[in-house]
Amino acid sequence: MSDSSPQPLSLHQRILNDIQQLILTGTWQPGHKIPVEHELMKQYNCSRMTVSKVLTQLAHARMIERRRKSGSFVSRPHSQSAVLTIPDIKTEVAALGVPYSFEVLHKARRKATAEEREMLGFERAVPVLEIECRHLAGERPFCFEQRLINLDAVPEAAKETFEETAPGAWLLQRVPWTLAEHRIRATGAEARSAKLLGIDRGAAVLTIERTTRSAQSTAITFVRLIYPGDQHELVATFSPERVGRPAQ
Amino acid sequence: MSDSSPQPLSLHQRILNDIQQLILTGTWQPGHKIPVEHELMKQYNCSRMTVSKVLTQLAHARMIERRRKSGSFVSRPHSQSAVLTIPDIKTEVAALGVPYSFEVLHKARRKATAEEREMLGFERAVPVLEIECRHLAGERPFCFEQRLINLDAVPEAAKETFEETAPGAWLLQRVPWTLAEHRIRATGAEARSAKLLGIDRGAAVLTIERTTRSAQSTAITFVRLIYPGDQHELVATFSPERVGRPAQ
DNA sequence: AAGTGGTCTAGACCACTTG
């Protein structure tokens, strides 16, 4: 529970910590009425803005529910949810303490198929760049990447060799601040994936598919990342304690 | 981009939306200097508290970085990350529009093994309740659940039959506000899972393991959820647009 | 009618950091 940072906590941080502690330890059960703002003002000898800031943050984090005229109440915890961060591949490999490398296996320019048009929401058969890559952790195949890039959205990609920078990282530099939808599932490796990952055909692989869109909701890229199932693990931590902590 | 809610946006919401829009569309690229607070005050004819609130929120969401004396700047986007919500099983099945049911296959009280003690951080061989359940979507096996409950932390579990409520939901009612760590991977189904899920041995299954701890960091429960790989999909959306929206 | 939260103002003092 102690904080390694030397600086004293601000007043609203202290109030936030106090209330969170009471909720997380179960001292204040779901449904418990939080003292009204005026009581908290007296208790902490502070202004209303300060307690309001705290309660607003807790409400955003869904730990409390606020109702006019009635007051604020500890929420019923929403079901077992997780906040999962999927890091980029280079970061994942680096975390293993193994040298990272990648190779481009295939690169071709073509028109989007009908299926792709539907999946990515293209109005017409836009030109796309199809790329296949293999990412390696040391000598070992780490991930097989199949990617489609919308060349209408990112025409520079057509001339890029992707020798220096893998397509994912390259795109992130050029088209920042996209929205993404992920789909994660387990499948049996088909022939090509199995061969490239050095595993048996039909062996379990973890498949992550991501469609990335710009703020205007144009599909920028679709990528399928295929990981050998027994070597890869997504880890997610759900901790309500993070609420309102400054992002660093 | 339009909002279906009829009420007009508050001033700070409008400012937040404006700045986010500029960042998400790439009009303000990473590194771009945000107008200083006094400029924004003039621009929106508002007080410093109001603009400060907006910039603080954006900084918490890591869309901007604030530096004293220098100003605030659009962040370099962090790598392709996702916010993933894993719903509870009943909710998942309900979303399919199929009747949900579950059955308890096995229930036994015993002492934690050395391996379990290490995994869950028990100091000694605490008494645990071992439970196996099968969750069904209609007639079809949906998920096989293997669970361990720490009876030192939740002694009432020993007497519970889990006929009405599945163990996960039952625990959530009794021990709210836990912290959880998830591990997600693809594996080949071993004999028992395969049989219970009605799939071939070795077929790909999606395995989610979760260790749940109380605020005092005592392990409450460990659960392994095994889903037929081809029938289950985790979906995660990462959208910076959600920043600061009231939680509803 | 009254309690409670939602939002905003105008100002203050300070800390940090660059030059």
Place this chain on the structure above:
DNA sequence: AAGTGGTCTAGACCACTTG
């Protein structure tokens, strides 16, 4: 020394909701 952000105050007006 000066610019910028970090935090806080005291007060205001209003909206919503319960009784």
